[in-house]
Structures are given as structure tokens and as C-alpha cells.
Amino acid sequence: MNVVTRFAPSPTGFLHVGGARTALFNYLFTKRYKGKFLLRIEDTDKARSTDIAIKAIISGLEWLNLNHDGKIVFQSHNSIRHKNIADELLKSGNAYRCYLSNEEQNQIRNDYMKLGLPFRSPWRNKKYNNENENSYVIRIKMPNEGFTEIKDLVQGKVRIANNKLDDFVLLRSNNLPTYMLAVVVDDYDMGITHIIRGDDHLNNAFRQHWIYKFLDWKVPDFAHIPLIHGEDGSKLSKRHGALGVEEYKEMGFLSDSINSYLMNLGWRASEKEPITLSEASKIFEIKAVGKSSSKFNISKLKNINSYFLKTENPKNIINLIIRNNELGIEKYKKRIKKALPYLIERASTINDLVDASTWLKNDDYEVIFKENFKFNSNDLSLLVSFKEYLRELNIDSKIEIENHFNKWLTKENIKIKDIGKNLRLCLTGSGSSIDLIKILDILGIEEIIRRLSYNLGRSSF
Ligand code: GLU
Numbered sequence: 001m002n003v004v005t006r007f008a009p010s011p012t013g014f015l016h017v018g019g020a021r022t023a024l025f026n027y028l029f030t031k032r033y034k035g036k037f038l039l040r041i042e043d044t045d046k047a048r049s050t051d052i053a054i055k056a057i058i059s060g061l062e063w064l065n066l067n068h069d070g071k072i073v074f075q076s077h078n079s080i081r082h083k084n085i086a087d088e089l090l091k092s093g094n095a096y097r098c099y100l101s102n103e104e105q106n107q108i109r110n111d112y113m114k115l116g117l118p119f120r121s122p123w124r125n126k127k128y129n130n131e132n133e134n135s136y137v138i139r140i141k142m143p144n145e146g147f148t149e150i151k152d153l154v155q156g157k158v159r160i161a162n163n164k165l166d167d168f169v170l171l172r173s174n175n176l177p178t179y180m181l182a183v184v185v186d187d188y189d190m191g192i193t194h195i196i197r198g199d200d201h202l203n204n205a206f207r208q209h210w211i212y213k214f215l216d217w218k219v220p221d222f223a224h225i226p227l228i229h230g231e232d233g234s235k236l237s238k239r240h241g242a243l244g245v246e247e248y249k250e251m252g253f254l255s256d257s258i259n260s261y262l263m264n265l266g267w268r269a270s271e272k273e274p275i276t277l278s279e280a281s282k283i284f285e286i287k288a289v290g291k292s293s294s295k296f297n298i299s300k301l302k303n304i305n306s307y308f309l310k311t312e313n314p315k316n317i318i319n320l321i322i323r324n325n326e327l328g329i330e331k332y333k334k335r336i337k338k339a340l341p342y343l344i345e346r347a348s349t350i351n352d353l354v355d356a357s358t359w360l361k362n363d364d365y366e367v368i369f370k371e372n373f374k375f376n377s378n379d380l381s382l383l384v385s386f387k388e389y390l391r392e393l394n395i396d397s398k399i400e401i402e403n404h405f406n407k408w409l410t411k412e413n414i415k416i417k418d419i420g421k422n423l424r425l426c427l428t429g430s431g432s433s434i435d436l437i438k439i440l441d442i443l444g445i446e447e448i449i450r451r452l453s454y455n456l457g458r459s460s461f
Pocket of ligand 1: 008009010183196197201
């Protein structure tokens with residue numbers, strides 16, 4: 001099957017999760033049929049489009065690995081072509097010049113609306129006169145009778161009575177196209193075979209259908225996917241997590257997790273485990289996308305992220321953890337490598353891992369004393385004893401730290417619980433939840449001595 005799809009965002013804001021999911025479904029469908037996935041920036045609305053938004057969309061897609069084929073198409077570069085097509089429709093009698101002022105137009109629209117009729121301009125049936133230089137718009141001449149039917153790959157067969165469709169504007173008085181015209185002309189010129197987009201565009205599809213028909217162009221296949229809603233069922237907004245995908249990156253989510261979560265919004269990607277982009281590319285079915293809207297749930301996203309933190313190559317995770325840390329980086333890297341399997345058990349995001357691993361840094365173990373916190377003299381002498389015991393050992397000793405520790409416990413005739421809490425506090429500052437023996441092993445004898453000396457030498461004790 002010949003497949004050419006496109007993602008066509010308007011660059012008026014960041015790439016939010018809804019847009020990312022549309023891009024994702026286009027991407028998966030394309031890969032499944034070995035087609036082409038194109039990117040078009042719909043920047044005809046110059047007042048609302050920004051370069052920052054364009055950059056955010058491009059880098060958001062890059063981060064998600066939703067790589068497009070070919071060069072990016074900028075819709076605003078095609079305005080002459082759009083105008084030519086409007087003129088062609090004018091010539092073929094499927095469009096007309098309308099000279100109404102805004103007030104006149106609103107008045108007529110209201111009158112027609114009251115009668116349950118679609119907007120028709122009185123200029124629809126007038127012969128236009130080339131002499132008339134007043135500003136005008138070009139409107140499509142919609143049929144008055146019959147139905148428009150669309151066979152949508154997700155919504156099934158949907159139709160609307162033609163007397164519900166306005167004579168909408170194709171070309172504005174400044175010769176710039178409306179969204180409705182530009183989108184059809186560009187999709188045709190780019191050879192788009194399948195239009196996959198949010199179902200808020202379904203109503204536009206009925207209108208766009210007529211532009212194709214009047215130009216004798218093949219209507220592409222449509223797939224209108226249900227929107228993502230917030231947990232409470234209302235339209236997804238920032239409050240529900242409709243943030244830019246890069247904000248999720250900042251929060252410590254992996255792109256695999258975002259993709260895997262988003263593909264499950266509308267399509268059941270897998271019965272068992274979260275799957276990756278490449279796995280999904282082999283099995284994606286647009287027809288298997290449901291018609292009802294899905295709800296965005298940040299806890300599910302976190303669960304998926306915990307899963308991918310464990311399956312991702314540890315090297316990549318470590319690099320993400322230390323990307324902003326320059327202190328003792330090599331030592332720190334080794335320690336994180338050792339600690340990672342334990343830290344990862346409790347983490348949902350990279351940021352959780354960053355927080356949980358601060359004590360591994362060379363200078364981040366200082367005990368934060370609470371006002372009423374004090375070691376009693378017995379605790380203190382035990383801590384000093386352990387430090388001295390280690391000091392007397394040959395640091396290069398190949399014996400595991402666990403053995404040294406156990407020997408020392410026997411020597412002092414105490415149990416781990418008699419020292420555990422205080423030792424953990426002196427070594428990690430915050431009381432990391434990792435098993436104490438693992439903490440000793442991760443830090444190593446030299447660092448344990450250093451930390452005990454530092455914290456025990458402070459006057460607050
Ligand atoms: N530019 C439109 C939007 O961002 C999408 C157009 C389309 O997919 O047809 O909503």
C-alpha cells in the first residue's frame with residue numbers, strides 16, 4: 001500500500017501530548033506500511049506563529065524519535081499556489097467573490113442561523129464584475145442538497161447534510177488562504193494518502209472533501225482519532241498534564257515511556273508489557289484505534305517510566321543522572337553504577353534518581369542536624385570505634401566490607417540495629433533507604449572513613 005502521511009502542527013505553542021500522540025500515530029502507521037512521514041508547519045497565521053514554537057515542535061519530535069522524511073514544508077511559502085487554486089475554483093464556478101462587509105456578513109449569518117440554514121452570501125449567484133476593485137473574499141459554493149459522506153478509518157462511515165455546510169472563505173481579502181484551503185492544497189501537493197489527526201477536525205473534513213471534489217483531486221483517506229481528555233473527562237489542559245513534551249523530559253521521563261504511554265491512548269499496544277516505538281511500528285493498526293476519548297493519567301505514565309528505567313541501558317541512565325554534575329564525576333559515576341540497581345527499584349523518573357543519589361557525590365553527605373538531634377556518648381563511641389577499626393585495615397584488602405563490618409559488630413558485641421541508623425546518617429546525610437551493607441559496599445572503606453571523620457569531627461555532636 002502506498003502510504004504518505006503528515007503531521008501538520010500550527011506553531012502557536014509547544015508540542016503538547018495531544019499533538020505528540022497525533023504525530024506518533026502517523027509515524028506508526030507510516031512505518032507499518034513502509035511509507036513516508038512528512039512534517040508540515042502550518043504557519044499561515046503569522047500573528048500567532050512563533051519561531052520558538054517551531055523550534056519546540058521540531059526538537060520535541062526529535063526527542064521522541066518521531067523522525068520525519070524529507071524537508072519540512074512551511075505552509076506560508078505556498079501562498080501563491082493557494083491563491084492560484086482559489087482562482088481556479090473561481091473560474092470553474094465552484095467559488096465566488098463575496099464583497100460583503102463584516103457587519104453585513106454577520107447580519108446574514110445570524111438571520112440564516114435562526115432559520116437553521118447555512119451561510120450563503122447574496123454574491124453567490126451574482127455574476128462578478130472585474131471592474132469591482134473593492135476588497136472581496138473568495139468563498140466556496142457548497143451544494144445545497146444531498147449529503148457529504150466520509151469513510152473514516154477510525155470513525156467509520158460519517159455523513160452530514162449539505163445544508164449544514166456554510167459557504168466558507170477560501171481566500172481572504174489580502175490574498176492569503178484560509179486553513180481550509182491551504183491544508184487541502186498542501187496535502188494534495190505533498191501526495192498525502194492518509195490524513196490522521198484529532199477528531200476535532202472531523203467537521204473540517206466534510207468541508208475539505210468539497211475542495212478535493214471541485215478540483216477533481218482524489219480525496220485522501222481520513223482517520224480522525226479521539227482526543228485525549230483529562231482525568232476528570234474534561235478537555236485536556238495544563239492542569240491535567242497537557243504540557244510540552246520537553247517539560248516531561250525536564251521532569252525526568254524517557255522518550256520511550258512517553259511514546260509507549262501515548263500509543264496506549266486510543267490503541268491497545270500490548271496486553272503484557274509496554275512496548276517501544278520499533279516494536280509498535282511492526283504491529284500498529286489504525287483500524288484498531290477506538291472511537292472513544294481516552295484519559296491522560298500521569299500515574300500510569302510514571303509506571304511506564306519506571307519500567308523503561310529498568311530496561312534502558314544503565315550507561316544511558318547514568319549519563320542522564322549526572323548530566324549536570326561536574327563534581328568528582330568519575331568516582332560518582334562508579335558509585336552510581338553500583339547503586340543503580342537499588343535506586344531504580346523506587347524511582348519513577350530520572351529526577352527521582354538524581355534526588356536519591358545526591359549522597360553519592362563526594363560533598364553531599366553532610367548530616368543535616370535537626371535541632372534536637374544528638375548522638376549520645378555510647379552511639380558516638382561506637383561510630384568512632386568503627387572508623388578506627390577501618391582505619392587500621394589495609395585499604396587494599398580484598399575482603400568484602402561486609403565481612404569487616406560483621407567482624408567489628410562481633411568485636412563490639414552489638415547487632416546491626418544498634419549502629420545502623422546512626423551510621424547510615426553519618427554516611428549518607430539523609431538516610432538513604434538502601435540496605436546498609438550496600439551503602440558500605442558502594443562507598444568503600446576510604447570514603448567511609450572520610451565521611452565518618454568529617455561528620456564526627458563537627459562540633460554539633
Ligand atoms: N494545523 C492543524 C492543527 O494544528 C492541523 C491541520 C490538519 O491536521 O489538518 O490543529
